[in-house]
Amino acid sequence: MRDTSRSIFYGLPLIGVGTPQVESLRSYLLRLAAEHSMIPREVVATIASRQSHYRPDANLNVIWRNFSVSGTSDRAERLAIMLSDATGVDLVPGTLARFRQVISARRLCYARTARFCPECVRRRIEETHVHAPLLWELRVVSACPVHGIRLMSTAECGAPPSAHLPLNRRVSLPGVCGRCGSIGFQCVGATVLASGRDLWIAAEAGKLLALSNAESKSFTREMLTAGIREMVDKRFDRKPVRAATQARLARATVLHWLKGTEAVEFPALFELAHLADADVTELFRGRYTEVGAAIDARGSNGAARILPTRYERHDWTSVRSALVDAADDESVPSLVSVLAPFGVDRSDACRRYPIECHTVSRRHDAVRRMRWQQLYDSSYAVFSAATAELRRRGVEPTRARVQQAANLCCFFSARNTCRSRALEDVLAGRPPRTSSRDSGG
Numbered sequence: 001m002r003d004t005s006r007s008i009f010y011g012l013p014l015i016g017v018g019t020p021q022v023e024s025l026r027s028y029l030l031r032l033a034a035e036h037s038m039i040p041r042e043v044v045a046t047i048a049s050r051q052s053h054y055r056p057d058a059n060l061n062v063i064w065r066n067f068s069v070s071g072t073s074d075r076a077e078r079l080a081i082m083l084s085d086a087t088g089v090d091l092v093p094g095t096l097a098r099f100r101q102v103i104s105a106r107r108l109c110y111a112r113t114a115r116f117c118p119e120c121v122r123r124r125i126e127e128t129h130v131h132a133p134l135l136w137e138l139r140v141v142s143a144c145p146v147h148g149i150r151l152m153s154t155a156e157c158g159a160p161p162s163a164h165l166p167l168n169r170r171v172s173l174p175g176v177c178g179r180c181g182s183i184g185f186q187c188v189g190a191t192v193l194a195s196g197r198d199l200w201i202a203a204e205a206g207k208l209l210a211l212s213n214a215e216s217k218s219f220t221r222e223m224l225t226a227g228i229r230e231m232v233d234k235r236f237d238r239k240p241v242r243a244a245t246q247a248r249l250a251r252a253t254v255l256h257w258l259k260g261t262e263a264v265e266f267p268a269l270f271e272l273a274h275l276a277d278a279d280v281t282e283l284f285r286g287r288y289t290e291v292g293a294a295i296d297a298r299g300s301n302g303a304a305r306i307l308p309t310r311y312e313r314h315d316w317t318s319v320r321s322a323l324v325d326a327a328d329d330e331s332v333p334s335l336v337s338v339l340a341p342f343g344v345d346r347s348d349a350c351r352r353y354p355i356e357c358h359t360v361s362r363r364h365d366a367v368r369r370m371r372w373q374q375l376y377d378s379s380y381a382v383f384s385a386a387t388a389e390l391r392r393r394g395v396e397p398t399r400a401r402v403q404q405a406a407n408l409c410c411f412f413s414a415r416n417t418c419r420s421r422a423l424e425d426v427l428a429g430r431p432p433r434t435s436s437r438d439s440g441g
């Protein structure tokens with residue numbers, strides 16, 4: 001008989017329960033392991049071995065590597081329950097399992113690559129308890145709502161390869177770079193401001209994660225569907241297809257949600273909610289409320305409120321001068337790459353500086369078309385030479401033979417379409433195409 005007043009592990013508290021910054025189960029597990037001088041896998045093995053259905057031959061390495069610890073899968077929920085048992089701390093708030101009856105597990109959270117806000121990490125290092133919020137693991141979230149900057153990936157370690165630790169000496173701890181071991185990720189480069197849209201999404205997602213266990217488990221698909229229906233009725237003229245196309249989703253997405261034939265995916269839901277200014281938490285409660293109005297009514301909660309809506313910190317004058325510079329830049333950068341360092345949305349920038357944005361994208365497109373044409377022309381020449389050579393030898397030219405004779409492969413990928421096209425044209429005996437749009441050059 002086990003003494004229920006004792007737990008296998010020290011009951012480390014789960015940080016930030018009831019706030020948007022609630023710790024993720026993954027982060028908790030890493031801290032728990034460090035606290036007991038174990039590696040996370042050992043912790044899992046220890047608790048798993050006490051379960052009646054445990055198979056000692058189960059390859060934990062494989063299981064461990066490929067599943068999102070804080071996600072909605074059975075396995076994630078089981079792990080949360082086993083760990084709660086083993087520590088005496090309720091860890092369900094640290095997972096998305098509490099929403100599993102409502103949302104789709106697809107495109108929900110990252111399984112492996114950990115992301116972090118460099119600013120949060122730096123501050124927490126000073127306060128000695130570093131944890132990684134569940135918010136950082138959501139795929140839909142790409143910004144820190146507290147600091148207004150873009151989240152970074154642990155793969156962005158800026159240390160030189162010589163400073164990377166050997167695999168057996170790397171640590172897994174929130175706030176520590178796994179590659180070079182830098183505490184507080186001192187190794188990463190400059191922070192990047194997040195766009196208003198990304199901040200809005202992060203704030204809305206945070207409000208959802210701040211909900212209590214009981215409330216999040218009480219949600220049903222019908223409630224969410226009712227919320228979405230009200231949003232479609234009020235904002236999209238009762239037309240689910242219009243809602244979907246305006247949010248740049250597949251046409252039938254919203255229709256499927258309303259019919260209940262498809263589970264709601266987080267990224268699509270947030271896209272639509274952002275477009276309609278909808279309070280996402282209220283949608284889960286079965287109502288459509290515009291953000292802003294709803295927040296003041298529940299303002300006493302405090303914790304749920306992170307940022308004012310429509311929060312913007314873009315330095316638009318710098319954006320404009322970057323656009324002007326890019327218009328004369330000889331490397332002809334794309335609009336996206338010019339805007340990326342500012343975390344500005346393409347559509348926001350185009351609305352504000354239509355002429356500058358148009359100039360940059362037109363130049364870039366022209367250069368890109370020219371490069372494609374060159375690639376097409378050279379591929380066409382090589383393929384037609386190879387075809388002629390095959391015919392001369394009396395061999396029937398086929399796709400495979402021509403590629404082999406030309407020593408040039410084409411795959412059906414976007415980057416390879418011009419080469420594929422060249423091959424198709426050669427085989428069909430068509431003359432080479434010329435770029436129709438810039439006939440002058």
Ligand SMILES: [Zn+2]
Binds near residue numbers: 118119121145
């Ligand atoms: Zn932060």
Ligand SMILES: [Zn+2]
Binds near residue numbers: 157179180187
């Ligand atoms: Zn590093």
